[in-house]
Amino acid sequence: MSSSDHVVSLEGVNVHFEEEQGFLDVFSDPETVRAVDDISLEIAENDVVALVGESGCGKTTLGKTAIGVQRPTGGTVHYRGQDIWAAKDERNPEIPFDEVRKSLQIIHQDPGSSLNPNKSVRHSLSSPLQVTHPEMDTFERRERIYEMLERVGMTPPDDYANRFPHQLSGGEKQRIALIRALLMNPDLILADEAVSALDVSLRIDMMDLMLELQEAFNTSYLFISHNLSNASYLAGKADGRIGIMYLGELVEIGPVDEVLANPQHPYTKVLMWATPDLHPDVERDTDSPLRTIDVPDPKNPPAGCRFHTRCPKAREACKTAPPTTAVGDKHTTRCYRALEDHDYWDSPTLDE
Ligand SMILES: Nc1ncnc2c1ncn2[C@@H]1O[C@H](COP(=O)(O)OP(=O)(O)OP(=O)(O)O)[C@@H](O)[C@H]1O
Numbered sequence: 001m002s003s004s005d006h007v008v009s010l011e012g013v014n015v016h017f018e019e020e021q022g023f024l025d026v027f028s029d030p031e032t033v034r035a036v037d038d039i040s041l042e043i044a045e046n047d048v049v050a051l052v053g054e055s056g057c058g059k060t061t062l063g064k065t066a067i068g069v070q071r072p073t074g075g076t077v078h079y080r081g082q083d084i085w086a087a088k089d090e091r092n093p094e095i096p097f098d099e100v101r102k103s104l105q106i107i108h109q110d111p112g113s114s115l116n117p118n119k120s121v122r123h124s125l126s127s128p129l130q131v132t133h134p135e136m137d138t139f140e141r142r143e144r145i146y147e148m149l150e151r152v153g154m155t156p157p158d159d160y161a162n163r164f165p166h167q168l169s170g171g172e173k174q175r176i177a178l179i180r181a182l183l184m185n186p187d188l189i190l191a192d193e194a195v196s197a198l199d200v201s202l203r204i205d206m207m208d209l210m211l212e213l214q215e216a217f218n219t220s221y222l223f224i225s226h227n228l229s230n231a232s233y234l235a236g237k238a239d240g241r242i243g244i245m246y247l248g249e250l251v252e253i254g255p256v257d258e259v260l261a262n263p264q265h266p267y268t269k270v271l272m273w274a275t276p277d278l279h280p281d282v283e284r285d286t287d288s289p290l291r292t293i294d295v296p297d298p299k300n301p302p303a304g305c306r307f308h309t310r311c312p313k314a315r316e317a318c319k320t321a322p323p324t325t326a327v328g329d330k331h332t333t334r335c336y337r338a339l340e341d342h343d344y345w346d347s348p349t350l351d352e
Contacts, residue, residue: 007080007187007220008066008104009042014074015061019299031299035061037248038075040324043188047220048211048240050231050256052271056298057245059224063190066222067104068097079103080187102131105186109193111177115165121149121176122161128183148179152209171202175209182213188220195230207234214238228275232256241330244268247298247306254331264333266313291350305335308350313337317347 015036035058043049043066051059064070065077068084077084079100087093087100108114115124125145129136136144142161149157152175165173174194181189191210195203207230214221221238225231228242235242236256243253244267252265260278263269270289272278289312296302302309308318317336325338336344 012075048238050235053245105181111173315347317344
């Protein structure tokens with residue numbers, strides 16, 4: 001597959017934020033938060049990739065970088081072979097930046113934030129149609145909006161079309177946000193914790209709806225969640241991949257079934273241990289496998305493998321950074337344990 005066949009491809013992407021110091025620290029250098037470090041990721045058409053990791057590991061920053069909302073401080077991001085930021089900076093790019101941004105949409109955890117509280121559902125859904133189908137008249141737009149509302153179970157559609165966001169439940173708002181994004185005919189939707197705020201009973205419904213509409217609209221999803229169970233459900237059902245992030249790095253990625261059946265990175269195993277509903281029948285240790293529960297400061301991440309300070313399998317060798325290693329079809333990890341002949345195996349275990 002060439003890079004233009006991918007909807008989005010990230011190559012060696014870094015996003016480092018310079019944090020200004022407080023008033024009393026005016027003379028010290030700004031501190032750098034390494035939110036995303038050296039991540040490469042390709043998203044194809046009709047693809048589903050779910051990113052999982054604990055709060056602050058860089059999921060949102062990576063997602064926003066993939067859709068051209070966040071400019072990387074290193075590496076490149078391409079949309080259908082066109083460098084997104086070159087498109088913004090150049091006069092006559094092959095694919096203009098506006099078009100790139102239209103093709104890469106986002107739905108947030110709080111759907112209220114993407115819906116204008118003063119605009120009716122009809123109005124919120126008309127705007128994207130006016131952009132993508134300027135030839136449609138008011139009647140045709142209304143038909144299309146009603147059809148979409150019916151499709152997502154919001155009936156009678158004329159009633160819902162006239163409602164304002166405060167007259168909708170959380171699940172209904174999220175469905176409107178999803179339709180709104182889909183009506184832009186996007187190639188990729190970043191769904192950032194899009195089901196996390198919903199009642200547990202509604203999450204599966206929302207994810208099923210996302211998948212059903214994915215087929216109809218021919219779109220891809222980059223789904224972000226701190227919940228391994230939700231991420232595995234969505235990406236698993238779509239035959240997609242799951243990516244595990246830790247402190248700004250993508251430590252493992254691969255097809256869902258393979259990663260869950262054969263996790264390679266100790267952090268993936270820890271996340272699985274912390275998600276007992278993935279395999280409710282399997283007995284598990286009650287003690288945390290982590291060496292320490294303290295999460296390192298992202299302004300000063302551990303040298304070498306970033307997980308080594310907490311990793312139950314850490315050895316002296318882990319104080320240097322492991323390379324990304326292929327362990328199966330589309331399955332990679334960043335851990336020395338994936339390298340059979342590495343010095344890691346003869347290296348002493350780390351003291352407590
Ligand atoms: N604009 C910014 N300026 C400075 N630091 C930032 C900025 N945006 C994010 N960060 C920092 O970058 C790191 C990654 O944040 P990010 O929101 O991407 O993580 P996350 O995994 O999505 O977390 P959460 O699930 O809590 O949203 C955090 O340490 C965060 O504080």
